[in-house]
Amino acid sequence: MRFDVVSIFPEYLAPLDLSLIGKARTEGLLELAVHDLRSYTADRHRTVDDTPYGGGAGMVMKPEPWAQALTDIAVASPVAEGAKPTLIVPSPAGEVFNQQLAYQLAEEQHLVFACGRYEGIDERVLEWAADQYTVRPVSLGDYVLNGGEVAVLAMVEAIGRLIPGVVGNPESLIEESHSDGLLEYPVYTKPSSWRERDVPDVLLSGNHGKIAKFRKELQLRRTAERRPDLIDALDVSNVSKAEKNVLWELGYAVVDGKAVRRGDA
Ligand code: 6GU
Numbered sequence: 001m002r003f004d005v006v007s008i009f010p011e012y013l014a015p016l017d018l019s020l021i022g023k024a025r026t027e028g029l030l031e032l033a034v035h036d037l038r039s040y041t042a043d044r045h046r047t048v049d050d051t052p053y054g055g056g057a058g059m060v061m062k063p064e065p066w067a068q069a070l071t072d073i074a075v076a077s078p079v080a081e082g083a084k085p086t087l088i089v090p091s092p093a094g095e096v097f098n099q100q101l102a103y104q105l106a107e108e109q110h111l112v113f114a115c116g117r118y119e120g121i122d123e124r125v126l127e128w129a130a131d132q133y134t135v136r137p138v139s140l141g142d143y144v145l146n147g148g149e150v151a152v153l154a155m156v157e158a159i160g161r162l163i164p165g166v167v168g169n170p171e172s173l174i175e176e177s178h179s180d181g182l183l184e185y186p187v188y189t190k191p192s193s194w195r196e197r198d199v200p201d202v203l204l205s206g207n208h209g210k211i212a213k214f215r216k217e218l219q220l221r222r223t224a225e226r227r228p229d230l231i232d233a234l235d236v237s238n239v240s241k242a243e244k245n246v247l248w249e250l251g252y253a254v255v256d257g258k259a260v261r262r263g264d265a
Contacts, residue, residue: 001108001163003032004073005152006066007115008048010034012149021157024166032156037061040068049118058119066114066125074132077110085110087133088155089126090148094137097155099178101138105155106162113155115148181234183223185215217246224250231259 005013013034016022024030038046042064049059070087079085086108095101105111112133114121126135140151161167177184188199202214220243223230236247237257244254252259 001030001106002077002110003030003113003156003160004077004111005032005034005113005115005156006037006069006073007034007147007149007152008037008117009115009147009149010036012147013152015153016156020166021160024160024163027165029165030160030163035069035073037065037069040065040072052119056119060119061116061121061125063122063125063128066121067128070112070114070125070129070132073112079109083109084132084134085112087129087135088113088152089121089135089137090115090139090151090155091120091137092139092142092144093120094139097138097140097151097158099158102155102158102162105159111159113148113152115152117147180219181230182219183227183230185218185222213242216243220246221250224252234259 005016007013016032016034017025021030021032025032037048041047048061048065050062052058052060074085077085086105088105088111090113114125126137129135138151138155140154145151162173164170167173173179175184188203192199192204200214202210205211220231224247231247231250231252235257236243236254236259239247239254247254247259248262251262253262254260
């Protein structure tokens with residue numbers, strides 16, 4: 001898999017040399033290059049922005065440097081016949097990034113990230129790029145960052161760790177938060193008693209059936225409390241009797257494979 005990132009602050013992406021993603025690059029599990037948008041300008045001042053048509057605050061990124069960069073990058077790394085590379089445009093106005101999208105993007109051959117700054121990139125770039133790329137504006141969530149770079153760090157890490165071999169123990173991918181639509185259960189390590197707080201007994205019992213049941217119940221409780229939106233989205237058509245009881249206790253009834261808040265039903 002190949003990643004290209006275009007930014008006016010290429011140094012901002014330096015953390016991608018480190019840790020799991022850095023190691024995966026060294027080992028050849030993924031290729032990643034960062035490009036300075038200014039190297040695709042043609043004027044003496046290497047201008048990347050200008051004032052917005054129609055007025056308003058801030059500056060807009062000029063289209064031509066983006067066209068030069070995106071053409072160069074697509075030509076340099078051709079994908080299979082009939083396929084297109086994906087152009088991710090980080091933007092608070094995009095679809096929301098989540099684990100499901102991370103899994104989907106981890107299947108791609110070539111991802112290109114276009115980091116906007118200022119008020120964003122001239123909209124015509126996104127229309128024009130659709131000939132060469134599958135264009136996807138993507139947001140991390142409902143808040144505003146100064147530019148796409150921090151979002152790209154998050155997305156490359158979330159996607160990169162799903163590439164086979166990048167995470168040492170693939171079991172840890174299966175058990176983590178969001179992989180089953182629920183938040184992860186709480187974890188504990190030694191000592192079993194610490195500052196008058198004891199690890200739940202069942203975790204010391206060695207009874208793996210009981211432990212799995214206990215953890216699933218805590219996942220449901222935690223998710224209902226912190227992220228009720230995830231409970232609403234859950235497919236509970238194959239839920240066990242015990243889990244149904246937990247959901248009931250948390251205020252949900254199971255109706256047509258969905259957990260619905262009792263009283264709303
Ligand atoms: Cl992807 N970009 C920017 N600039 N702000 C954001 C974001 C992305 N996601 C949330 N806020």
